[in-house]
Amino acid sequence: MLLNQELYSLQIDPSWLTYYFDADPKIAYYLSLPLLLLGLFIACFVTWYLTKKIIVNAIHRLFLKTKTTWDDILIEKKIFDKLAYIIPAVLVIFLVPILLAKYAAVSGYVVTLAKILILFVIIRTINAMLSVLNEILSQSHIFKDKPISSYIQVLNILVYFVGGILVLSLLLGKSPFYFLGAMGAMTAVLLLIFKDTILGFVASIQMSVYDMVRVGDWIAMPKYDADGDVMSINLSTVKVQNWDKTITTIPTYAFINDSFKNWRGMSNSGGRRIKRAIYLKVSSFEFCDQKMLDRFKQYTLIRDYIIKKENEIDTINNALMQNQTNIVNTKSLTNIGVFRVYAENYILANPHINTEMTTMVRQLDPTSKGLPLEIYCFSYEKEWEKYEQIKSDIFDHLLTIISQFELEVFEEPTGKDFVHLLDTAKP
Numbered sequence: 001m002l003l004n005q006e007l008y009s010l011q012i013d014p015s016w017l018t019y020y021f022d023a024d025p026k027i028a029y030y031l032s033l034p035l036l037l038l039g040l041f042i043a044c045f046v047t048w049y050l051t052k053k054i055i056v057n058a059i060h061r062l063f064l065k066t067k068t069t070w071d072d073i074l075i076e077k078k079i080f081d082k083l084a085y086i087i088p089a090v091l092v093i094f095l096v097p098i099l100l101a102k103y104a105a106v107s108g109y110v111v112t113l114a115k116i117l118i119l120f121v122i123i124r125t126i127n128a129m130l131s132v133l134n135e136i137l138s139q140s141h142i143f144k145d146k147p148i149s150s151y152i153q154v155l156n157i158l159v160y161f162v163g164g165i166l167v168l169s170l171l172l173g174k175s176p177f178y179f180l181g182a183m184g185a186m187t188a189v190l191l192l193i194f195k196d197t198i199l200g201f202v203a204s205i206q207m208s209v210y211d212m213v214r215v216g217d218w219i220a221m222p223k224y225d226a227d228g229d230v231m232s233i234n235l236s237t238v239k240v241q242n243w244d245k246t247i248t249t250i251p252t253y254a255f256i257n258d259s260f261k262n263w264r265g266m267s268n269s270g271g272r273r274i275k276r277a278i279y280l281k282v283s284s285f286e287f288c289d290q291k292m293l294d295r296f297k298q299y300t301l302i303r304d305y306i307i308k309k310e311n312e313i314d315t316i317n318n319a320l321m322q323n324q325t326n327i328v329n330t331k332s333l334t335n336i337g338v339f340r341v342y343a344e345n346y347i348l349a350n351p352h353i354n355t356e357m358t359t360m361v362r363q364l365d366p367t368s369k370g371l372p373l374e375i376y377c378f379s380y381e382k383e384w385e386k387y388e389q390i391k392s393d394i395f396d397h398l399l400t401i402i403s404q405f406e407l408e409v410f411e412e413p414t415g416k417d418f419v420h421l422l423d424t425a426k427p
Contacts, residue, residue: 036100213233279370
């Protein structure tokens, strides 16, 4: 009555409102639909909110009290938060056919969307569960160095593939097998699109079966400028953190097609190899006279060797029955030979060297730079920094003491050497 008086004061005839509301049911039909949808949305929101606040939070509190760690990962990945969306969707599926009985077309669309939402939530939940499985297995000692991520990614792709087909099936109202048949006709295209994925998957299997690469291995792959520890192995790439802290990403299938060096054998062995040569001038080699031998006897590492060799040489020279005043006709020690024994004894006495593994000082073929005297041994320490310190200490000592044996290390001539030569040649 009040509305009629107000409309009359505005000189608007309200009879047309009464006419459309009372006489035309279409207006009531179309106006009631948004009201029902709004009420349905509010009911779903309330249901979701209560589910999350009551049920999900109760599950979280229960899991946080347990001593196991895997249930904490479930909370971290928000598995139950995702599942909370399913209850409102199920509520829609049951209520919509009743509430929207007069709106068959709209009811069908809403139910379809609710089913798609449930399917989408299930897909995301399964993938989250796979992530949880990946994290749990990665922490296990058995699977820690295995390419679990590659297999998890394959399962993720499979889940998305099956979920996509089911979504299309719901939207278009056709059987999932219909789309599978269509996919069969597109095999060549699919192979082209997922070429790297397929190659990576096959490579991951081969790497796992033949135990070629593990997470944590030190590898060197010059083609990709990679030299460092393997951080992760997944379906498409292998991440390597180089020693300069840069990260190199290598295609997984490259480990099957290209060559690389894996230092795991060294890491698992009793030591890390030291192999380096000192180039000595051949012109500095000479026989040892008695004065040199007496000086060498003062060196603890070779004293017994010198005394033993002197006795052996005297016995041999006496047996030769020749003129012993000529050095050509007698057997004598050489400064290079004595230094080689000194270097070997010095390495054997080093507490950082694993003497149970191959340990020797050997001569290589002479070159234009002199005679290479190679140190070949293995250090107990495998860590890079400590290993380099041990190696440096060995060569610091040998290169410094080498002059005591009247030997010279080969060096390329520098500008200063040429200037000195010219000054010497001046009259």
